[in-house]
C-alpha cells in the first residue's frame with residue numbers, strides 16, 4: 003500500500019504483522035521528507051537503542067548517560083573505518099518518555115540525500131531495523147500514550163489539507179474525541195449496571211425499577227451528532243471535486259484561470275481548445291477543492307475531441323459539484339440542472355443574464371468573488387452546523403462504528419418502550435459498548451489496526 007502521509011514520501015509500506023508484534027526490535031526511519039533540505043530528522047526507538055547507537059556515535063558515553071529530553075552534539079561515525087559521516091544533534095528520550103514512551107534518539111542531521119542514505123545504511127548495518135509505516139505511532143498506542151482515535155488523528159494532522167481540518171485533527175490528537183466517547187461509555191455503563199442489578203435479583207427484592215431512558219436518549223443523540231460531523235470533516239479534510247462544464251467556448255478555461263488566479267489552461271477563441279481535462283488544487287472559503295477544466299460538450303466527429311468529451315462526462319459523474327457555464331450571448335435551449343449543478347452565466351459584459359441567476363464575466367473578472375463564495379456555500383449546503391466546541395470526525399471507519407453504536411442504542415430504547423425483557427436490552431447495550439471499544443482501540447481486530455497504521459508514513 004502506498005503511504006498516504008505526504009506528497010514527497012515515496013515509500014510503500016509493508017504491513018505490520020499485528021498478531022505476532024513485539025517491541026523488541028530497535029526501529030529507525032527518516033521522519034522528515036525524502037527531499038533535500040537544510041536539516042533532516044532520523045528517529046530511532048526501542049529499549050537499548052542508545053547502547054546500540056554508541057557503536058556509531060562519537061560520544062557513546064554522553065549518549066548513554068544523557069538525561070531525558072536532553073541534546074547531545076556529536077558525529078555519526080562509521081565504526082569500521084572511523085570515518086565521520088555527519089555532524090548531528092541527538093535528542094535523547096529515556097524509557098517512559100518521548101513520543102513512543104520507549105528509549106529513543108532523534109538525530110537532527112544535514113539534509114543531503116546521499117548523506118542521509120549513508121546514515122540509514124549504517125544504522126541497518128549495526129543491526130537496527132527499518133521501521134514500517136506507522137510503527138512509531140503504533141508503539142505509542144501500544145504503550146498507552148494515545149488511544150486509536152488519537153493515533154488516527156496523528157495521520158490526519160500530518161495530511162491535513164486545510165487550516166480547519168488541521169485544527170480539528172489537532173483537537174482529536176489532544177483527546178477531544180476520546181473524551182467525548184469516554185463520557186458516552188460511562189453513561190452506557192451506568193445504564194448497563196442498573197440493568198444488571200435488576201437481572202441479578204428477583205423482582206420482589208428490589209424497589210420498583212425505573213429505566214433510565216432519558217440517559218439513553220442523550221447517549222443516542224451524542225452518538226448521532228458525532229457521526230453526522232463526518233460530512234463536515236470529510237469536506238474540510240479530503241476536499242471536494244468541482245468540475246467546470248458547459249458548451250464549447252462558454253469560457254470555462256478563462257473562468258478556470260480566474261478561479262485559480264493563474265494562467266493555467268489555454269484560452270482561445272477556437273471552439274474545442276480544451277480537449278483533455280486539466281486539474282488544479284485551490285480552496286474556496288477554506289474548503290480544499292480540486293478544480294477541473296473540461297472539454298466543452300458538443301457532438302464531435304473528431305475522435306480525440308470525442309474522447310475528451312467522454313472524460314468530461316465521467317468527471318461530471320464523479321463530481322461533488324458541477325459548475326455549468328452558459329454563454330449569455332447564445333440562446334441555449336437546455337442545460338444541466340440537478341442538485342449538484344450550479345448554473346452560471348458567463349460574458350455578462352456582452353449580454354444580460356436571466357434575472358436572479360449567477361452571472362460572471364470571465365473577461366473582466368466581474369462576479370468571480372461572488373461565484374467563489376456561491377461554490378463554497380453550495381459545498382457546505384446540508385451539512386450540520388458545527389460550533390466551536392463540537393468534535394468533528396474525519397474517518398469513515400469512525401463514522402461507521404458511531405452509527406453502529408447509535409443504532410444499537412436506538413434498538414435498546416425501542417425494546418424498553420415495548421417492555422421487552424431486560425436481558426435483551428442489555429445485549430444491545432453491550433453491542434454499543436463493543437462498537438465504541440473498536441473505535442478507541444480497546445477491542446480492535448488486528449487486521450483493522452494493520453489497515454489503519456499501514457497508511458502512515460514510515461517516520462510516523
Ligand SMILES: Nc1nc2c(c(=O)[nH]1)N(C=O)[C@@H](CNc1ccc(C(=O)N[C@@H](CCC(=O)O)C(=O)O)cc1)CN2
Nearest residue numbers: 043045070071093095098099100101102103108156462
Ligand atoms: N522532535 C520531535 N518533535 C515532535 C515529535 C517527536 O516525536 N519528536 N512529535 C511526534 O511525532 C510531535 C510531538 N509529540 C510528542 C509528544 C510527547 C513528547 C514527550 O516527550 N513528552 C514528555 C512529556 C512532556 C510534558 O510533560 O509536557 C514525556 O513523555 O516525558 C514528545 C513529543 C511533534 N513534534
